Amino acid sequence: MAKIFRMSLKDIQPSQLYISFKKLCEVMKRFNPSDPGSIEPIPIKKLGDDIIFVDGHTRAFAAFLCGISEVPVYWEDEELDWEAYEICVEWCKKEGIREISDLKNRVVPQRDYEILWYKRCEDMQRDLEKKRLWATRFKPAD
Template identity: 30%
Template sequence: MNVKITDLHPTQLYLSEKKLQDIQMLYQSAENINVDPISILAVSNRFLITDGHHRAYQALLAGRDTISAEFDQDGGNALYALYAQVCEERKIDSILDLKDRILPQDEYEAKWYNWCDGFNQAATLLLKRKADEE
């Protein structure tokens, strides 16, 4: 299915400069761009990106209004909803809001992956506690 890029809500805080360059080269090298669909979840009447932030950002820069997407079948809705909440708190409400958060690959890996590890541990404990209370 195709979704409007402006309807997508990010669930990550940074983009990798290298990943964007790789995708940009793909866009420049082919007349018919065959980019894998991004993965999304429908949570609270929003489409959360679970995989494909870089592809969505590059599609927007390339002047596209829509991007191919498929629903994520791996679960994790509650965790991605927490990621989206963190993004909202940092005023990241659309894919374009990541334009000032593009980092060199080594810095991206250090900041994003380390943040994710800590956040995932805390979120897992929080979600487990909520489930136990219910």
């Protein structure tokens, strides 16, 4: 099991542009603001100069709404598509999202979330796959 420690929400860069209102409601039902230990640990990763949320944006946002400034985290060690995460972080920075509190005006209905976030990510993944396929097909000879 990964080592769990606490980290300030202000020190973690989001990698997601929106929060689903439906999911936030579900998380808030299980969340106990008087017991910060009720927050399931959130995976983070060092990506360039940033420490980013790999997952758990809704849990982190729920903590923010309840006035909790530190959350339990652990270093993600799974091999994920870090190029995709770099793109998502770049999107966030371009939109002025530098910490979880910056998502306060980006809580949207589930239907909008699926269009604004899921579809955007699916399009990005498709573009990355094309780019990678192109790169392997036309790789210069050594």
